[in-house]
Amino acid sequence: MTRPTQATINLQALRHNTAHARTLAGTARLLAVVKANAYGHGAAKVAVAIAEQVDAFGVACLEEALQLRAAGITRPILLMEGVFEAQELDNAAREQLWPAITNEQQLAWLEQAQLSAPLQVWLKVNTGMNRLGIAPAQVTAFLQRIYDCPQVIDHSVAPVVVFTHLSSADNLHSDATLQQLKQFAELPLASAAVARSAANSGGLLQWPASHYDWVRPGYMLYGNSPLDAAHSNTAALKPVMTLTSRIIALRNIEAGEAVGYGGTFVAQRPTTIACVAIGYGDGYPRQAVNGTPVLVNGQRAALAGRVSMDMLMIDVTDIANVALGTPVVLWGDGLPVDEVARYAGTVGYELLTRLPARPARVVVED
Ligand SMILES: Cc1ncc(COP(=O)(O)O)c(C=O)c1O
DSSP: OOOOOEEEEEHHHHHHHHHHHHHHHTTSEEEEEOHHHHHHTOHHHHHHHHGGGOSEEEESSHHHHHHHHHTTOOSOEEETTOOSSTTHHHHHHHTTEEEEEOSHHHHHHHHHOOOSSOBOOEEEBOSSOOSSOBOGGGHHHHHHHHHHOTTBOOTTTSOEEEEOOOSOTTOTTOHHHHHHHHHHHTSOOOGGGEEEEEEOHHHHHHOGGGOSSEEOOOGGGGTOOOOSSOOGGGTTOOOSEEEEEEEEEEEEEOTTOEESGGGOEEOSSSEEEEEESOOGGGTOOTTOOTTOEEEETTEEEEEOSOOOSSOEEEEOTTOSSOOTTOEEEEEBTTBOHHHHHHHTTSOHHHHHHTOOSSSEEEEEOO
């Protein structure tokens, strides 16, 4: 028997979430963010599955874009951090990628390049995230240089997209988002010559003022909510990845007996402990504390003891019909990854993107 540890990737759920994003976007165009191996789901398969539903894809680097091209993706691909060295611009031109311009150096590389074809670019503006992007006061000068640059497609044919990134769109009560959107709205842009983009998943879900011409959701496409509170727009999301394994050992222990490395779980009552074939070597977080929920037969059981490399133990005393081979859901359908993440002191984004290759990705249509 093969090891029963796998991440099932449900393409029907992915298409459903993408359609939901499309509806929320209204007339805005949809750029699907598929960086970091599509948040751990498998970039090529994800992109192929939704290519017809989206207008463009967003990745972090050239290598990720080339992977999509190798998979047959012909939609435009935005390099959201731009290029890391000047030579990458040749590939970008050849493969019709859209490099972001985020600083003086990237613009200078573009101005000095000799490319096989002119490019379309996005211009990143820092409105308060203080990560990437030029200052609002530099926008006019940068745009003029971009318009004057022979390496860039004429802006009457393909407008430059001026974009910014929201730091706190997950929080509806955040002043930071209002301030960022205000700064963005006040940029001195001649509207005919540019398009605009500000919304990540949080923006798309709960900040309509951020939608503009292009929305850039990632996390929500995979069926998870980035929001810190319940919201009607997230109710329809369906998790795309479900991480599962099976019970490979069962034992009864007495009150006072300990479980796992360091004996960090001590039974308070006669307890049935199940061992599940998944551990931190499979991407399950070692930081998850006693009590972290897992699903067994549709019921919530609790992590008991420290997560090992290949196994973890759970308390199944109150769960009916548990046997060797019983399936266990670690996150996904019925158990949001963000709920698990909270018990591990992190966010679902990290759990998904850090999932190693070890659990096989099994792609299903529904
Ligand atoms: C520039 C940019 N746009 C959009 C996104 C998508 O964000 P989310 O996954 O929260 O929708 C990201 C992800 O971090 C990003 O860096």
